[in-house]
Amino acid sequence: xxxxxxxxxxxxxxxxxxxxxxxxxxxxxxxxxxxxxxxxxxxxxxxxxxxxxxxxxxxxxxxxxxxxxxxxxxxxxxxxxxxxxxxxxxxxxxxxxxxxxxxxxxxxxxxxxxxxxxxxxxxxxxxxxxxxxxxxxxxxxxxxxxxxxxxxxxxxxxxxxxxxxxxxxxxxxxxxxxxxxxxxxxxxxxxxxxxxxxxxxxxxxxxxxxxxxxxxxxxxxxxxxxxxxxxxxxxxxxxxxxxxxxxxxxxxxxxxxxxxxxxxxxxxxxxxxxxxxxxxxxxxxxxxxxxxxxxxxxxxxxxxxxxxxxxxxxxxxxxxxxxxxxxxxxxxxxxxxxxxxxxxxxxxxxxxxxxxxxxxxxxxxxxxxxxxxxxxxxxxxxxxxxxxxxxxxxxxxxxxxxxxxxxxxxxxxxxxxxxxxxxxxxxxxxxxxxxxxxxxxxxxxxxxxxxxxxxxxxxxxxxxxxxxxxxxxxxxxxxxxxxxxxxxxxxxxxxxxxxxxxxxxxxxxxxxxxxxxxxxxxxxxxxxxxxxxxxxxxxxxxxxxxxxxxxxxxxxxxxxxxxxxxxxxxxxxxxxxxxxxxxxxxxxxxxxxxxxxxxxxxxxxxxxxxxxxxxxxxxxxxxxxxxxxxxxxxxxxxxxxxxxxxxxxxxxxxxxxxxxxxxxxxxxxxxxxxxxxxxxxxxxxxxxxxxxxxxxxxxxxxxxxxxxxxxxxxxxxxxxxxxxxxxxxxxxxxxxxxxxxxxxxxxxxxxxxxxxxxxxxxxxxxxxxxxxxxxxxxxxxxxxxxxxxxxxxxxxxxxxxxxxxxxxxxxxxxxxxxxxxxxxxxxxxxxxxxxxxxxxxxxxxxxxxxxxxxxxxxxxxxxxxxx
RNA sequence: GCGGGCGUGGCGGAAUGGUAGACGCGCUGGAUUUAGGUUCCAGUGAUGAAAGUCGUGGGGGUUCAAGUCCCUUCGCCCGCACCA
Numbered sequence: 001x002x003x004x005x006x007x008x009x010x011x012x013x014x015x016x017x018x019x020x021x022x023x024x025x026x027x028x029x030x031x032x033x034x035x036x037x038x039x040x041x042x043x044x045x046x047x048x049x050x051x052x053x054x055x056x057x058x059x060x061x062x063x064x065x066x067x068x069x070x071x072x073x074x075x076x077x078x079x080x081x082x083x084x085x086x087x088x089x090x091x092x093x094x095x096x097x098x099x100x101x102x103x104x105x106x107x108x109x110x111x112x113x114x115x116x117x118x119x120x121x122x123x124x125x126x127x128x129x130x131x132x133x134x135x136x137x138x139x140x141x142x143x144x145x146x147x148x149x150x151x152x153x154x155x156x157x158x159x160x161x162x163x164x165x166x167x168x169x170x171x172x173x174x175x176x177x178x179x180x181x182x183x184x185x186x187x188x189x190x191x192x193x194x195x196x197x198x199x200x201x202x203x204x205x206x207x208x209x210x211x212x213x214x215x216x217x218x219x220x221x222x223x224x225x226x227x228x229x230x231x232x233x234x235x236x237x238x239x240x241x242x243x244x245x246x247x248x249x250x251x252x253x254x255x256x257x258x259x260x261x262x263x264x265x266x267x268x269x270x271x272x273x274x275x276x277x278x279x280x281x282x283x284x285x286x287x288x289x290x291x292x293x294x295x296x297x298x299x300x301x302x303x304x305x306x307x308x309x310x311x312x313x314x315x316x317x318x319x320x321x322x323x324x325x326x327x328x329x330x331x332x333x334x335x336x337x338x339x340x341x342x343x344x345x346x347x348x349x350x351x352x353x354x355x356x357x358x359x360x361x362x363x364x365x366x367x368x369x370x371x372x373x374x375x376x377x378x379x380x381x382x383x384x385x386x387x388x389x390x391x392x393x394x395x396x397x398x399x400x401x402x403x404x405x406x407x408x409x410x411x412x413x414x415x416x417x418x419x420x421x422x423x424x425x426x427x428x429x430x431x432x433x434x435x436x437x438x439x440x441x442x443x444x445x446x447x448x449x450x451x452x453x454x455x456x457x458x459x460x461x462x463x464x465x466x467x468x469x470x471x472x473x474x475x476x477x478x479x480x481x482x483x484x485x486x487x488x489x490x491x492x493x494x495x496x497x498x499x500x501x502x503x504x505x506x507x508x509x510x511x512x513x514x515x516x517x518x519x520x521x522x523x524x525x526x527x528x529x530x531x532x533x534x535x536x537x538x539x540x541x542x543x544x545x546x547x548x549x550x551x552x553x554x555x556x557x558x559x560x561x562x563x564x565x566x567x568x569x570x571x572x573x574x575x576x577x578x579x580x581x582x583x584x585x586x587x588x589x590x591x592x593x594x595x596x597x598x599x600x601x602x603x604x605x606x607x608x609x610x611x612x613x614x615x616x617x618x619x620x621x622x623x624x625x626x627x628x629x630x631x632x633x634x635x636x637x638x639x640x641x642x643x644x645x646x647x648x649x650x651x652x653x654x655x656x657x658x659x660x661x662x663x664x665x666x667x668x669x670x671x672x673x674x675x676x677x678x679x680x681x682x683x684x685x686x687x688x689x690x691x692x693x694x695x696x697x698x699x700x701x702x703x704x705x706x707x708x709x710x711x712x713x714x715x716x717x718x719x720x721x722x723x724x725x726x727x728x729x730x731x732x733x734x735x736x737x738x739x740x741x742x743x744x745x746x747x748x749x750x751x752x753x754x755x756x757x758x759x760x761x762x763x764x765x766x767x768x769x770x771x772x773x774x775x776x777x778x779x780x781x782x783x784x785x786x787x788x789x790x791x792x793x794x795x796x797x798x799x800x801x802x803x804x805x806x807x808x809x810x811x812x813x814x815x816x817x818x819x820x821x822x823x824x825x826x827x828x829x830x831x832x833x834x835x836x837x838x839x840x841x842x843x844x845x846x847x848x849x850x851x852x853x854x855x856x857x858x859x860x861x862x863x864x865x866x867x
Numbered sequence: 868g869c870g871g872g873c874g875u876g877g878c879g880g881a882a883u884g885g886u887a888g889a890c891g892c893g894c895u896g897g898a899u900u901u902a903g904g905u906u907c908c909a910g911u912g913a914u915g916a917a918a919g920u921c922g923u924g925g926g927g928g929u930u931c932a933a934g935u936c937c938c939u940u941c942g943c944c945c946g947c948a949c950c951a
Contacts, residue, residue, distance in 0.1 A: 048951050088951065161949075172949040220871055224946075227870050297947050301868040331868085335948095350868080425948095432949065502951070544871080546948065578945085621944090638904095651879045651891070656872095657944075659879070666904075667892055677906085721880070725890035732890090739907085811886040816932045818886055856931050862885045866931050 004676040006640030010775040014121055022791050023123040025079040027530045040076035041531050042068040043510055045539030045547075046083045049109040049131075050090060053116045055579040055622060055660055056540065058632045062648045063576060063720060064538050065122045069771035070715055072123065073795035079531050081513040082117065082124045084110050086133035087502045089172060091436045095468045102436040103464060106133055116633055120641050121774050123791070128516045132505035137512065138438040139459030140522035141504055146441060146452050147561040153199045156450065159429055160269075160295050163191040167471040170433040176294040190291045195431035195498070196440060200553045204229055204423040206567075207552055216572035218655070221544045228545045230424025235408050236338065237417025239264060239314035242323055248272065248314055251337030251422055255411065256403030257344040259392035260365035262355055264314045265307060265329035267339040273328045276310055283308055283328065290330045297333075305354050306330045317416040318393070329354065335426050345382065352382040365392045366400060428550065430501045435466060435474040437499030445486035445493035454487050460495070473497055506547055507554035510534050510569055528564060533571040541575035541655075548573070574718055577657040581628040583617035591627040594662075595634070619659050630660055642773035643669040649772055650724040671728070672776055675769065678731060679780050681738045682762055685748045685755060693754030696737055700754070703733040704761040705802035711768055712795070727768050734761050764796050812837045813864040814846040830857040837863040 017023065044064035047057055068080040084106075091102035098105075110131060117124070130137055148154040162171040166184035170193070175182045200207075208229045211222045234253035241248060248264060266273055268290035277284035286308040293299050307327035316322035324342070331350060332341055345355035346364040355362055366387040367376040373390030389395040389403045398406055411417035431440065439460040441453035453460055463481040466474035475481060475497040486493035508522070515527035539547075548570070555569040584592040584605060598608050605614045622629040636644055647668035652658035707730040714723040737758060741748040750758070762784070770777040770790050781790040804826065810833065812820045820842040824833055834855050837843055847867050854866040 045951090050951090085951070090950080170949075173947095174950045176949095224871055228947085230870095295949080298868080301947085303868090305868090429948080434949085501949070506951085540951090541872085542946065543951080545946065547951080549948095618943095653880080656880095661879085661892085663892060664879080669904080671891090673904095674906095719881095722890080725881075728890055809886080813885085813932070816885095816930090821886060854931065856885090858885060858932095862932080864885080864931055 004673055004776070004779075006642065006672070006775070009779045010119075010121060010641055013775045013778045014118060016789070017121075017123075017791060018126075020789070022789065023078075023080065023125050024127060025077070025081070025125045027077075027527065037075045038077065039079065039531060040068075040071040040536070041079045041510075041534045042071060042536045043081070043513070043534045043538070045537075045543065046085050046506070046509060047113065048088055048090070049084045049086055049106055049113055051109040051112060053113055053632050055630060055632055057117070058120060058644060059576055059579055059648050059654075059658070060538060060540070061117065061120060061122055062645045063574075063654055064536075065120070065645075065774075066649065066720065066771040067536055067538075067715070068123050069774065069791070070712075070795065072791070073767070073770070073793065075794065078123070079128075079513070080123055080125060081128040081130075081516075082122075082126065083128075083130035083509060083513065083516075084113075084132065085502065085506055085509070086110065086131045087138075087437045087499075087505060089434070089436070092434060092468070095436075099468075101464065101466075103133065103462075106131075106436075119633070119636055120645065123774075128513055130509065130512055130516050132438075132502075132509065133436070135459040135461050136519070138505070140512070141438055141500070141508065142441040142453070142458050142460060143455055144508070144522070144558065144561070144563070145500075146455060147563075148198060148557055149452060151557075151561050153202065153557050153560065154196060154430075155199065156194060156196055158192045159195045159197070160190045161193050161195075161433070162294050163189045165189055169471045173294060173296045176296070176299075179293055179299070187292055188294050190293070190295055193431075193433070195429050196442075197427040197429050198553070198557070200428045200550070201423060201425055203553055203556050204425050205231070206556065207425075207549065210552075210568060214568065214570075214573070217570075218573065218575055221541075221548065221573060221575060224544050225549055228425065228549065231421060232424070233419065233421050235404075235411060235417050236420050237317055237411050239317060239324070239342070241326070242313040242315055244312070246272070248326065248340050249338045250340045250342050251420075252342060254344060254347065254404070255407035255417075256389060256392075256395060256398070256400050257347050257365050258316075258318060258342070258407055259389075259395065260344040260346050260363045261316065261324055261342045262345055262351075262360045262362065263343045263358075264324050264326045265332050265341050265343055265354070266326065267332040267334040268328055268330060269334035270328070270332075270339045272340075273310075276312070276328075280310075283310065286328060290328075300333070301331065303330060305350065305357065307354060307358060309358070317411060317414065325360070327354075327358070336424060337422055346378045347382050347384055349382040349384075352378065352380075356380075363391060365389055365395075366403075428501075428503075428553070430504055431498040432501055433473045433476075433497075434499055435462070435468075437502060438504060439475070440496045440498050440500060442496035443484055443486060443493045444496065445489065445491060447491055448486055448488045448493075451486055451488055451493070457487070475499070503547060503550050507551045508558065510537075510551070511555075511558075511564065522563065528566070532564070532566055533569050536572040536574065537570040538574045538576060541577065544575055574655070576654050577652070578621045579660050580619050580657050581622050581630060581660045582619050583626050583628045584614045585617055586612050586614055591625075593627045594630055621657070622660070635665060639665050639669040640672065640775070642776045643672050645774075646671060646724065646772055649720045651721060654718060654720050672773060674735075675731060675765075675773070675776060675780070678735055678738070679762065679783060681748075682734070682758060683783075684743075684746060685738065685741065685750045685758060687752050687755035688749045689752065691749045691751035691755070693737070693741070694751050696740075697753045697757035700733060700737055700757045700761055701799075702802050702805065704730055704757075704764045705798045707768060708764060708796050708798040709803055712798070724772060727765065727772065730761065730765050730768065734758065734765060766790065767793060767796050808860045810837075810860070811862045812840060812843055813862065814843060815866060816864060819843055819846040826860060828859075830859060833857050833859070833863055837865065 042064055044060045068078050072078045086106050091106050094100055094105045095102050162176050164171050164181035164184050166186040176188050180187055232253050235255040236251050238247040238249050268287045277287050307329040310326045312326040313323035314326050343351035345352040345362040362378050364376050364378050367373045367390050368387045386400055389398045395403045395406055408419040441460045443451045445451050463478055482495040482497055484493055484495055511523050511528050514531040515523045551569050555566055558564045559566055584597055586592055592607055592614055596607055597605050599605055620626055647665045707726045711723045711726040766777050766780050778790045806826055807823045808826050809821050810824050811818055820840050834857055850867040852865050856864040
């Protein structure tokens with residue numbers, strides 16, 4: 001055997017797998033799955049075709065491929081597809097910068113990325129590849145939208161957007177930098193536009209409740225989704241305005257603190273604010289200032305809390321003589337509750353900050369148990385804990401929950417309010433004022449109003465002859481595209497020029513993969529019934545809320561419209577961590593890419609080009625701005641896909657951020673070569689009747705079968721780094737056995753018992769290594785003389801008899817501190833374990849003559865002597 | 868601001884409440900080969916001559932026993948509805 005040539009070998013097996021169509025999925029379990037354990041749909045989040053794959057992709061697809069390969073070997077009928085989330089802003093930015101058409105740019109990127117992905121050696125069924133920018137894909141979602149519309153799941157209303165007043169364009173949140181447009185630099189304004197919404201709120205409670213059933217999802221993702229949905233119970237109540245016929249309706253989760261109210265605050269977008277501003281220029285200016293921020297919640301919430309006293313007085317619902325000032329405040333969101341709140345400074349931090357700023361009274365009405373209500377003072381911190389109500393008339397003495405109930409029943413009796421449930425979740429705005437997205441199939445007719453495009457006229461395709469030089473949406477200034485005849489009256493009408501949010505495409509692509517070539521319908525019932533739900537979905541934690549929630553909603557909406565019969569699309573979910581890298585800076589502050597650096601012998605870092613001494617900075621998420629990305633293609637070229645895959649899996653638990661290092665991938669590369677040499681050495685063994693090693697065989701087999709057992713368990717638990725460790729433990733054990741053999745003329749004589757154990761262990765080792773290092777393992781499998789592909793071989797079974805040994809090592813503690821270990825027969829009785837432990841000289845010494853007060857014996861584990 | 872997460876040797880990390888540091892990187896010493904990314908062997912938490920003592924971000928608690936459970940505190944990271 002020559003040196004391992006990964007370049008040739010990896011290309012060779014990728015070609016063979018492809019020629020033999022090894023990973024094609026059909027609903028009929030094939031001969032490989034004669035003893036099929038059912039189907040396994042393994043899916044990684046499909047990539048945006050940015051042009052080149054990045055390390056995050058490699059991590060994602062390596063993990064998914066490992067699962068897919070293991071499941072295949074375990075006898076499951078596996079579906080493991082790939083496609084392209086091909087609509088989105090970057091294509092338009094590229095069009096603007098480089099004068100390339102988004103369609104051409106996207107298709108070129110897809111071609112390049114497909115080649116790169118294939119170089120990783122993934123078990124993808126490429127016959128099912130889809131791209132969401134193709135009319136064959138998006139025509140189905142246009143039909144879905146029309147069905148949502150007729151089923152009351154889509155509607156139109158006004159909503160805010162970021163508006164760049166210089167470019168006259170709508171900006172995405174990421175295009176707003178410090179409150180200004182990224183290209184124009186002009187302060188961004190909020191504007192109202194008429195937009196389409198999907199009624200995700202109709203499923204709010206269902207989406208929340210069903211989280212409980214998703215027991216193969218990470219708890220943190222379920223928690224984040226539950227918080228996002230944000231179910232809260234509270235009260236709606238009305239405050240009459242003094243001297244006016246109007247009321248202000250308020251939502252609160254703390255009706256128990258009504259007697260601690262000191263002001264009312266309404267949103268700058270509240271209708272009352274608009275009305276008052278008409279006769280109040282100062283207020284109008286305040287509201288205009290509030291609109292000088294973006295629409296992002298993070299910006300609004302972190303902005304300085306400001307208010308404007310309208311001069312109006314609201315009358316307390318429980319006391320007609322009590323009047324509260326009414327403010328317009330920038331932190332009150334029109335989208336949540338009623339767009340108006342009452343402020344109780346003593347028991348809400350935000351209200352307290354506001355009250356201190358504007359000199360409003362602070363009255364504590366909940367005091368901790370055992371505290372005197374008259375001496376309890378709120379300083380800089382609001383009291384939000386439990387306690388007894390005080391200074392609250394009929395609520396006095398009640399606890400918080402009791403107070404809430406009593407306050408609500410009182411409000412209901414007075415006809416001033418009622419108990420209610422509110423969700424933080426808002427309906428999903430799907431309109432985008434952009435070109436590179438799926439056209440919304442709607443026609444606006446001056447006579448007939450909003451008219452859906454008839455289904456038989458779908459798809460509404462994007463025109464290709466568009467101009468990106470003018471700001472704004474190219475669809476709206478296209479000379480002809482939007483001008484159409486109204487489908488109802490035949491008169492002159494205009495197409496909707498907005499396109500869908502790209503989350504639309506990713507909300508159902510997993511179903512499309514089930515029958516990607518259907519033309520008249522998005523998928524067949526048989527195919528989705530067979531494959532869905534996805535058994536294992538894998539992707540970045542950054543999608544933990546939005547994408548996953550939208551897909552869950554979409555699945556329900558499609559079921560309501562008769563497309564599916566399913567509530568939850570993803571049975572198992574795994575969220576991976578990011579890939580990070582150290583950062584480097586030149587003396588002038590410029591960021592330097594890892595590809596341009598070299599480490600000196602003294603441990604310093606220099607830039608190769610000019611020898612400039614660099615400083616190593618923090619380890620951060622790989623990003624273009626910090627220039628700390630590493631190109632997977634270059635690394636695969638240098639070390640091979642197997643080494644890259646192995647390093648991706650080996651060091652860090654997959655849910656955590658991992659640091660990419662050159663040393664790490666080199667270590668993985670060395671291990672690839674070590675396995676190659678191990679098989680080389682193994683081939684020198686020669687079975688002889690008088691050969692040595694019979695006494696070593698059983699222990700080696702134990703290690704091998706333990707490796708099967710522990711690695712399988714690690715994979716099921718997604719502890720992929722531990723799974724790699726198990727393979728290394730096994731190869732180390734085999735290597736130790738071989739190294740211990742005497743070499744004669746290049747041969748290693750060995751007795752038949754150990755020879756057989758070595759052969760069995762090597763067989764197991766290669767099967768276990770296959771999902772991680774598929775090319776090397778496939779090559780070694782062939783070298784060992786097998787005809788069948790390793791990719792079609794079953795997973796090994798652990799022999800239970802080899803998983804347990806006769807003796808166990810037991811720790812003996814004195815007062816909880818380890819003093820000795822002893823070997824005992826497995827499952828020996830507690831009494832003899834105690835006797836043996838107390839007889840041990842080290843224990844006698846540690847007890848220093850004191851009597852044992854208590855002895856705790858945990859069978860097969862520990863004896864703790866308390867003195 | 869709100870929500871979620873993470874913190875263990877020089878480094879990545881392992882550990883059903885039961886022997887802290889598996890596996891690897893790095894480092895130290897040695898051997899082999901002068902190799903055209905070497906390989907192999909031994910050692911490697913701190914401290915101590917040793918016995919031992921200490922040690923899982925900090926502080927407190929529960930327990931025979933805590934990295935693991937509870938309270939509290941500090942630091943870092945991610946998401947926040949038009950990036951995908």
